[in-house]
Amino acid sequence: MKTYLRLLQFARPVSKYAIPYFLFTLLHAFFNMVVFMGISPILESLFSPDAVSRSVTALPRFAVNTRYISDLVNYFLLKLLGTGYDTIDVLIGLSVFIVAVAFLSNLFRYLSQRTIERYRIHTLQNLRNALFSNVMSLHAGYFSNERKGDILSKLTSDVQVVQFAVTNTLQVAFREPFLMAGYLFILISTSARLTLFTIVVLPVIALVIGVIVKTLRKSAKEAQESLGDMVTTAEEALGGIKILKGYNAIDYIVRKFRAQNQRFARISKNMANRQTMASPMSEFLGISAISIVLVYGGKMVMGGGISADNFLMYIAVFSQLTRPMRAFMDAFSTIHQGLAAGERVLSLIDTPSQITDAPDAVALTEFRQGIEFRDVSFSYENREVLRRVSVEIRKGETVALVGPSGGGKSTISDLIPRFYDPQAGSILIDGVDIRQYSLESMRSHLGIVAQDTVLFNDTIENNIKLGKPGASHEEVVRAAQVANAYSFILETEQGFETNTGDRGMKLSGGQRQRLSIARAVLKNPDILILDEATSALDTESEKLVQEALNNLLKGRTSLVIAHRLSTINNADKIIVVDQGEIVETGTHAELIALRGVYHRLIEMQQIGTPQEHA
Numbered sequence: 001m002k003t004y005l006r007l008l009q010f011a012r013p014v015s016k017y018a019i020p021y022f023l024f025t026l027l028h029a030f031f032n033m034v035v036f037m038g039i040s041p042i043l044e045s046l047f048s049p050d051a052v053s054r055s056v057t058a059l060p061r062f063a064v065n066t067r068y069i070s071d072l073v074n075y076f077l078l079k080l081l082g083t084g085y086d087t088i089d090v091l092i093g094l095s096v097f098i099v100a101v102a103f104l105s106n107l108f109r110y111l112s113q114r115t116i117e118r119y120r121i122h123t124l125q126n127l128r129n130a131l132f133s134n135v136m137s138l139h140a141g142y143f144s145n146e147r148k149g150d151i152l153s154k155l156t157s158d159v160q161v162v163q164f165a166v167t168n169t170l171q172v173a174f175r176e177p178f179l180m181a182g183y184l185f186i187l188i189s190t191s192a193r194l195t196l197f198t199i200v201v202l203p204v205i206a207l208v209i210g211v212i213v214k215t216l217r218k219s220a221k222e223a224q225e226s227l228g229d230m231v232t233t234a235e236e237a238l239g240g241i242k243i244l245k246g247y248n249a250i251d252y253i254v255r256k257f258r259a260q261n262q263r264f265a266r267i268s269k270n271m272a273n274r275q276t277m278a279s280p281m282s283e284f285l286g287i288s289a290i291s292i293v294l295v296y297g298g299k300m301v302m303g304g305g306i307s308a309d310n311f312l313m314y315i316a317v318f319s320q321l322t323r324p325m326r327a328f329m330d331a332f333s334t335i336h337q338g339l340a341a342g343e344r345v346l347s348l349i350d351t352p353s354q355i356t357d358a359p360d361a362v363a364l365t366e367f368r369q370g371i372e373f374r375d376v377s378f379s380y381e382n383r384e385v386l387r388r389v390s391v392e393i394r395k396g397e398t399v400a401l402v403g404p405s406g407g408g409k410s411t412i413s414d415l416i417p418r419f420y421d422p423q424a425g426s427i428l429i430d431g432v433d434i435r436q437y438s439l440e441s442m443r444s445h446l447g448i449v450a451q452d453t454v455l456f457n458d459t460i461e462n463n464i465k466l467g468k469p470g471a472s473h474e475e476v477v478r479a480a481q482v483a484n485a486y487s488f489i490l491e492t493e494q495g496f497e498t499n500t501g502d503r504g505m506k507l508s509g510g511q512r513q514r515l516s517i518a519r520a521v522l523k524n525p526d527i528l529i530l531d532e533a534t535s536a537l538d539t540e541s542e543k544l545v546q547e548a549l550n551n552l553l554k555g556r557t558s559l560v561i562a563h564r565l566s567t568i569n570n571a572d573k574i575i576v577v578d579q580g581e582i583v584e585t586g587t588h589a590e591l592i593a594l595r596g597v598y599h600r601l602i603e604m605q606q607i608g609t610p611q612e613h614a
Helices: 001-011 016-038 039-047 049-053 064-083 087-138 148-190 192-214 217-239 240-245 250-302 306-351 411-413 441-445 460-467 473-482 486-491 509-523 537-552 588-594 597-605
Strands: 370-380 383-394 398-402 424-428 446-449 525-531 557-561 573-578 581-584
Touching: 001 087, 001 148, 001 306, 001 573, 016 148, 039 064, 039 557, 064 557, 087 148, 087 306, 148 217, 217 240, 217 250, 217 306, 217 597, 240 250, 240 525, 250 441, 306 581, 370 557, 383 424, 383 581, 398 411, 398 486, 411 525, 446 509, 460 473, 460 509, 460 525, 473 486, 473 509, 509 537, 537 581, 573 588, 573 597, 581 597, 588 597
Parallel strands: 398 557, 398 573, 446 525, 525 557
Antiparallel strands: 370 383, 370 424, 573 581
16 A cells, blocks of 8 residues: 555646546546436336336436336427327337447446546656656666666656556446445335345355456566566666677577577466456456346246346346456456556665755855865775775866776766765865765766767767757857867768667767767867777877867866876876875876886886886
């Protein structure tokens, strides 16, 4: 119940849909009931011709029973045809009446279904928006531990199932109960004694279907988790298709996918077997119940306890009673599946981000002084990455981070935009802990060019404008020129309107990197973070882009992570990071003279000899 009430929040405003649905369903049930009540006068005119001659000269007093319908029809026939009408006139009149009422019944049924569909789509939209917004607000570390395929499964498949848990409750609460109440009313008004007998039979149907439905929720949860595993495998396979082919690992990934698909199919079959069993079983039990009623009611007809025409109408109405009962049980089975998926969706919505704005956070309006790391320590789970790191980057200064792979360089750059928060120490901008700034205002002063270039399946221009959506085309062109990307853009099929493909796969690595640099150029940030920004460029492009970056870095506060000497030899300060600690600090010449870690790194790159750089 708690899960359902949580899900119901995404259907707000419920009254906007529930009230019209209630009215339309009530009218549908009423006119549907009148249709079957009109059967009795038809049967009466066939089985009792003398009833045709019964003249009703005064408008009968309103009553919800078959006699009122019969008297009302006879009254209007007398008004229209006078006293000379016969059985065929009664049949025609009643048929026209039933057709008109059936039209109204189905009209309101259509309106109620239209309302429930709008309600369903509204709920799905709100739920998906809330889920995606929360996923996007989660800290970067969350995605290192979670499978993207499972997240995608919750965002698509699970949400699709959850919507029915909310919308089907309106059917359970209104439509089916109204129909069942209407049919029961007709049955009771026709023969209370026979209805009392049938009421004893109906709970057996509900009990059998209830046992089937009860097992669905567990299976539904297992099915959604299995689907998440399968989507994860497919997403990883598509992202690493070149590696899989290069290592002849296609058979391995296909076997893995098939095994997961087989498990999902097995769970789905078991669940479908139980779900599809509910309706046929209830229909079988309903026919069995009708057979029992036929025997018992037949004895009543022969004993004079009920007329033949009323008994036939009773059987017709009783056969209809099992339909809303089956729909009622089917809706419950769908609700149980929706609640199982809802638990998975809500678990993701309830996942808090570890990186949030402080309650009293202020906006960073202007960058004035610099950035300072003060005794910063950081660990990924139980693995310590940084130990008491202290670094100062003054405004307008270019600081390069170098060192062996895995030493903690990228972690330092990730802490500035608060992709993670340190476990100890603090990072300050203009003397204020960055946790005291609002995330949006602080990140608006940052530009990032990462080693792993991220482009989206969109046009070249929109990829460049990512950090400045309102930029003009002329600004985009200038940024592309600075990043040495303009010439290759013009050579593409549609220029700046060319689609880059999934993850930019239509472009070469160097082209993707230059677009990433153009994106940073366009944003024109106060603080620039370059993480191996030229690593994917060929020698010629690297030289041209490096000149552009040098111009971009002038007067700008920059943190540069690089191994190539061409990227860092103009840095104001070089910091050598090894095993989570700062082991050397100085200019290129000073560090070469120390003949320490930096000297060894330069030697390994075979860029001249140590003496040449001294």
